[in-house]
Amino acid sequence: MIHIENVSHHIGKQTILNNIRLEIPAGGITALIGPNGAGKSTLLSLMARLQPLTHGSIRYNGRDLAATPTAEMARKLAILTQEGSVQSRISVRDLLMFGRFPYHQGRPQALDREIVAAALHEFGLEPLAERYLTELSGGQRQRAMIAMVFCQQTDYVLLDEPLNNLDMYYAKSLMQLLQRLTHEHKRTTVVVLHDINQAAAYADHIIAMQHGQVAFAGTPDEVFTEANIKTLFNMDAAVIDYAGKKLVVHHV
């Protein structure tokens, strides 16, 4: 379980996050949704200690994030942001091996190689294993980055808009993969998603943010109502049921 208490964040005079209090349940996928500027990415980066926490506290299973050494956290939580990989003359296989760094610290063992091989297979990256990242398409690179995070084998996985750059086919297969891996390995996955229908279809828990605050929290059935959509996105959208999941018709 992730406890977020009284977390605030300011940039200059602007308040990005305003006294966030949240409990993200252990196990399953939690989706963070909301309009642009709601503070979702900022919250995620604070949760991953990418930025220092100035107000409030974040605890993972009771462990205070600020008090835990960063190398140790790297074995408990993994994050993928929207920042692209910088030096790209790295092969896919090597990239995935970097995901094992918190464990091997530069000296890969047999176990690490096995995990990387399994990830290559799981994410359909085997034909691309020896190619450099620069030679891949945006979508292929994104899949490789996510596979790397998966190799880190952490209890908590944070993903900031992982479906960007992915076409429909890969977006869907990724969400299904995430769902399966999360439940199979009993992980807690927090995903920032732009497409609320993906959230509705695959998430176990929804957190909707607006203006730096938590607007709604609950199951997809509870959160995705026409009134809530109107409040969040200022849009009239129909919410229907499809294949047992909520579907928000927002585009017509």
Added chain:
Amino acid sequence: MPSEKRNLLLAALLLAAASALFMTLNARGMWDFVLPLRAAKLLAILLVAYAIGVSTLLFQTLTHNPILTPSLLGFDTLYVFLQTLLVLVLGGIGYVQLNPAWKFSGEMLVMLGGSMLLFQVLLRQGGRDLARMILIGVIFGIFFRSITGLLQRLMDPEAFAVAQAFSYASFNSFNRQLLWPALLVVLASMPLLWRERHRLDVHLLGRDQAVNLGIAYQRHTLWLLAWVAVLVATATALVGPFGYPVSFFGLLVCALANHFAGTLRHNVRLPMVFLVAALLLVGGQTLFEHVLGMQAVLSVVVEFAGGLVFLYLILRKKQT
């Protein structure tokens, strides 16, 4: 893997050969006189090659950029300025007569502070705009050079124009007294930096992923930057600032080392950058001095080549 090790071995062998030639060519049998003299010079060259090559490589990894170098951003002329300032502040004669090792340590400390400050200013001013940061760095470099020249003239008005106008690094007249302190610094840095080689690889993935994988990013970066400052200071103290107005030697050797290393991994690139730099300097010096009979012109040629490489890198990038 084997091809990378092979390249390293090849480079090491070439260096050994070049060093042998350097020591023995044209000696005309005056071994007693020539050998110790050349040995000292060879040591100085190797130390400078290590210091500049390694510091530039570290800097490029930290800044995620193959075009930036400490020299481009004025770090070496900053050191000369701080040296001159110390002499001015601590009072001419007394300071100059201090034990050179103590002087060196003092200058090193001041350099650590000064370089951190410079780096902060550059980051804040440059931000996302690389060209802006480099330009500000270059102008800072010229500023440090100018004000050093002014201070020197204030202290000693009869300083000759030639020495001020083109202070190209000279291996013929290096600072002998600092040879052992410089060696100490370099030897101390070796195990400490070698230990970092895997963590340096992680830096290649960018800041966010480095933090994600458990690197204490801020602290680690500062630690490595401190070493960059120390190594730059060591090289500059030993032979003077390279190039005018900036030095491209570091850039040149890093570009070459990246090419010949064939991988981005630091366990290969670190030794390779030293070997390439040393080979260039030792081989070049041997060639110019003993074979072609030209004077102290190696650094000029190196700067010329490095400048061309720099232009090529910037102009090429913009096309794509």
Added chain:
Amino acid sequence: MQTKMQAESRLLNWGSAAALLLLFAVSLSVGVADFSWRNLFAMPDEWQLLLTSRLPRTFAIVLTGASMAVAGMILQILMKNRFIEPSMVGATQSASLGLLLMALLFPAATLMVKMSVAAAAALAGMLVFMLLIRRLPPTAQLMVPLVGIIFGSIIESAAVFVAYETETLQLLSVWHLGDFSGVLLGRYELLWLAGLLALAAYLIADRLTILGLGETVSINLGLNRQTILWAGLVIVALITSLVVVTVGSIPFIGLVVPNIVSRLVGDKLRQSLPAVALLGAVLVLSCDIIGRLIRYPFEIPVATVFGVLGTVLFLALLMKRSGHAV
């Protein structure tokens, strides 16, 4: 009906002119030899000093400052970039290289011939530079001065290499480090030519401004772009080589002076050109006087003093823009 701009411009012009006159007088008074205004009418020696040394030197400084500042301004308009000047487009360095080669290959040639070759070299250098920066996207404003500085340093390395091998480093350094201490009557007259060229720029000022407004506007207003472009470049090349051959290189004048004036009164050339010339003269004269006084009786070359001032001003200009999109 005077607009605010015109009023400010007038103020700047008169202010600079006044400062210049004051500094002119100071410059005549400062120096190593004994000189006093009172004795001027009593002793013929004082007149001698004034005419052969002090007056020529002061004129030389004023002409250099004014023409280099104007040269910088012309370049900035032609290349549509605020942060360049002759030493940052390879002109100064090419001129030095040209002079060096002439001194080595044709030492008997007359000064005029050597100067013309230097100017041709400066022009060639600038043309190569302009070819190089064509590869840069138009939004990369700050890349141009960067590439220019590096380009200049490459040419300089070539010159230093030649100088080392032919043992003429001392000669090269004379052209490299601008210094007025050697100026005497009979040794600086070429600079009047530089002044004349700066004046010529004033005559084509309007056309230069239109050129700076862009290709479409120029063609629309019936301007012969090529002619004006060449005219501007030739003026810059000539001024640069005249200054280099007479007193040496003084970097950053052409960069900072036009920028300061532009901040104060805008970019209309006909209005601001006098201010640019005047302010250039004022700044260089101040630096030279400082150089003469700061460690009296020793003289510090003006390029050393201006090097500090110029870089500080340049940094201030660069860093102040942090709020703007470049």
